[in-house]
Amino acid sequence: MIKHHPNTELLSGHVNGQLPASLSAAIAMHNELCPQCARTVNNMTEEQAELSFEQSPGEATNDIDFNAIDIEQMIAAITSDESIELLAEDVPMTVTVKGQDYKIPRAIQHMPMGKWNSFGKITRARMDLNEGDIHTSLLQIAPGGSVPEHTHKGFELTLLLQGSFKDEMGTYVAGDFIMLDGEHQHTPETTDGCLCFTVADGAQHFTQGINKLLNPIGSLIY
Amino acid sequence: MQVTEQQRTENPLKTLPIHHKRITNKSMNDEINHKELADWLTAVGQDRDKQAFTNLFKFFSPKILRISSSKFNTQAIANEIVQETMTNVWRKAHLYSADKGAPTTWVYTVMRNVSFDLLRKIQSKKEDTLSDDIWPTLDVADEEETEFADHIENQKVLALLDSLPEKQQQVIKGFYFMEMSQEQLAQHLNLPLGTVKSRLRLALNKLKQHVDLQLGDNHD
CATH class of the missing domain: 1.10.10.10 (Winged helix-like DNA-binding domain superfamily/Winged helix DNA-binding domain)
Incomplete structure (x- = not known):
């Protein structure tokens, strides 16, 4: 059973479209496996929509000039296009890492992904999202593998997509959304192997040198 | 394109507003005529009804403009979001189903996705449109x-x-x-x-x- 969920603040940011794509994708993938959070997000979206559209436009519009938009012209331009948006088919996508097949959830199917690189039992592909200090990866750990102890200055999110792993704090299953801050340390290890989606806020401005010396592998991985 | 360096590097987890306000059905009905909006949206989806679209446009676009202006701080981007959102409403209305939820929720989702992709374009210089994969709620109709x-x-x-x-x-x-x-x-x-x-x-x-x-x- 999934025991680790995104907090309310994150879900709210997701609903508002304010999170980085990496985190929103992680929440979407979690919600695919977690009906409870999916329902919360649906409710929040409904509420947010009401809040957004209930106010009359007369309020708080000091700086906006609606007259700058030629309404009739815009409507005519939009409706002159008779075509409708056809849906892209939801084609299942799999990836094979070290002989193991994994399903790629829809939320990241079109994310640009780099090459797979291996460090011992750990294989990683970076997602090319260009989100500053935030690094996003797919991380596969082969059976019997573990990630060396590491910390981050910012946050570190691990979303378990397939398989299972455990650390000092417990055992995790697919869908678990494990958010750690810089104060926590952990050493994930897996018996049967797993695939994770990881998002880490490097924020390595002043600890980078020391981190690198103490823990070169950790900073390479996430 | 006014995104400051500070906004760009700020930890996104620290600055989010949280909306806990619950809305009762009563106040929803008092404020917004959902039935009417749903009918317009359905008319656009099924009959390409331009008058219904004009009604939707007049209801939603000033609100979208206001929301986007406060979010992006520039009128040019806000205009773009109005244009894009309403274009998507026109082209995707056939995917809306009154049974699946409120019309406001549907339009909000369209607007949020447009803003998300645009924000990404500004902040990360990426032209990808990831929003439809992250929030695939618009295509519940494909079955x-x-x-x-x-x-x-x-x-x-x-x-x-x-x-x-x-x-x-x-x-x-x-x-x-x-x-x-x-x-x-x-x-x-x-x-x-x-x-x-x-x-x-x-x-x-x-x-x-x-x-x-x-x-x-x-x-x-």
Whole structure:
């Protein structure tokens, strides 16, 4: 059973479209496996929509000039296009890492992904999202593998997509959304192997040198 | 394109507003005429009704402009979001189903996705459109055109049908077992076509939750 969920603040940011794509994708993938959070997000979206559209436009519009938009012209331009948006088919996508097949959830199917690189039992592909200090990866750990102890200055999110792993704090299953801050340390290890989606806020401005010396592998991985 | 360095590097987890305000059904009805909005949206989706679209445009665009202006701080981007959102409303309205939720929620989702992709374009210099993958809620309609292949475990499905609400059973039985068209069903049950379509879709979704069915090819 999934025991680790995104907090309310994150879900709210997701609903508002304010999170980085990496985190929103992680929440979407979690919600695919977690009906409870999916329902919360649906409710929040409904509420947010009401809040957004209930106010009359007369309020708080000091700086906006609606007259700058030629309404009739815009409507005519939009409706002159008779075509409708056809849906892209939801084609299942799999990836094979070290002989193991994994399903790629829809939320990241079109994310640009780099090459797979291996460090011992750990294989990683970076997602090319260009989100500053935030690094996003797919991380596969082969059976019997573990990630060396590491910390981050910012946050570190691990979303378990397939398989299972455990650390000092417990055992995790697919869908678990494990958010750690810089104060926590952990050493994930897996018996049967797993695939994770990881998002880490490097924020390595002043600890980078020391981190690198103490823990070169950790900073390479996430 | 005014995104400051500070905004760009700020930890996104620290600055989010949280909305805990619960809205009762009563206040929803007082503030917004959902029925009317839903009818307009359905008219655009089914009949490409330009007058209905104009009504939607006049209701939503000033609000979208206000929301986007406060979010992005420039009128040019706010205008772009109005234009993009309303274009998507026009082109995707056929995916809206009154049975699936409030019209405001649907338009909000369209607007949020447009803003998300635009924000990404500004902040990360990426032209990708990831929003439709992250929030695939707009395409809940894509099962409506599919049909069970004949050889599929009818027995199993029949047993599950009993778990559906009576109204959904009617359309499922008519469509899949008596092979009536959606139009015939609408006439037979004296229902709008859209209602028949959405009931079918809801029923199918429910059935799919119970049994792992392979869906057949597209069906007209």
